[in-house]
Amino acid sequence: MEAGELSGTVTLHLDTAQNQPHRAEIAKLMTRIHRRRRGVGTALMLEAERIARDGGRTQLTPETATEDGAGPFYEKLGFIEAGVTR
Ligand SMILES: CC(C)(COP(=O)(O)OP(=O)(O)OC[C@H]1O[C@@H](n2cnc3c(N)ncnc32)[C@H](O)[C@@H]1OP(=O)(O)O)[C@@H](O)C(=O)NCCC(=O)NCCS
Numbered sequence: 001m002e003a004g005e006l007s008g009t010v011t012l013h014l015d016t017a018q019n020q021p022h023r024a025e026i027a028k029l030m031t032r033i034h035r036r037r038r039g040v041g042t043a044l045m046l047e048a049e050r051i052a053r054d055g056g057r058t059q060l061t062p063e064t065a066t067e068d069g070a071g072p073f074y075e076k077l078g079f080i081e082a083g084v085t086r
Contacts, residue, residue, distance in 0.1 A: 007035045010044040014055055024052040026062035029070070041070075045077055 001007065008031035016023045026048060031040045052060050064070040066084060075081075 002035070005032070007032055008040040008044050010048050012048045012051060014052070014057070021056070022058045024055070024057040024060050026060065029062065041073060042077065 008029075010029045011027040013025040013027045016025070026045070029041060029044060029048075031044075049060060061082075062070075062074055062079060063085075064074065071081070
């Protein structure tokens with residue numbers, strides 16, 4: 001929140017299948033358009049990572065579009081592309 005306005009949001013899914021207790025997923029990450037490129041997305045991801053790690057999760061998976069998606073953003077955070085789904 002900034003000046004009473006939501007700057008961004010992230011949804012972290014921890015409710016994974018019983019046989020995948022090591023996994024967590026970034027379901028949605030969004031920074032308000034006029035607040036982008038000021039570190040909001042990074043702060044949200046670092047907090048999501050902290051919560052996932054504290055919950056014992058060792059694999060965190062975001063998904064994004066191949067065209068005009070958030071690939072460069074996630075790569076800067078150290079994520080590695082694992083494949084393309086169609
Ligand atoms: C992706 C998104 C969440 C990034 O949020 P943000 O608050 O602007 O991110 P940050 O300011 O923390 O950016 C950190 C770095 O990521 C990279 N980055 C962020 N947006 C980028 C873009 N559009 N193109 C290339 N690199 C980008 C940059 O290296 C940036 O550092 P810099 O500004 O010093 O160059 C935001 O652009 C967004 O809401 N996009 C639409 C929704 C979306 O694609 N969500 C993710 C998939 S669910």
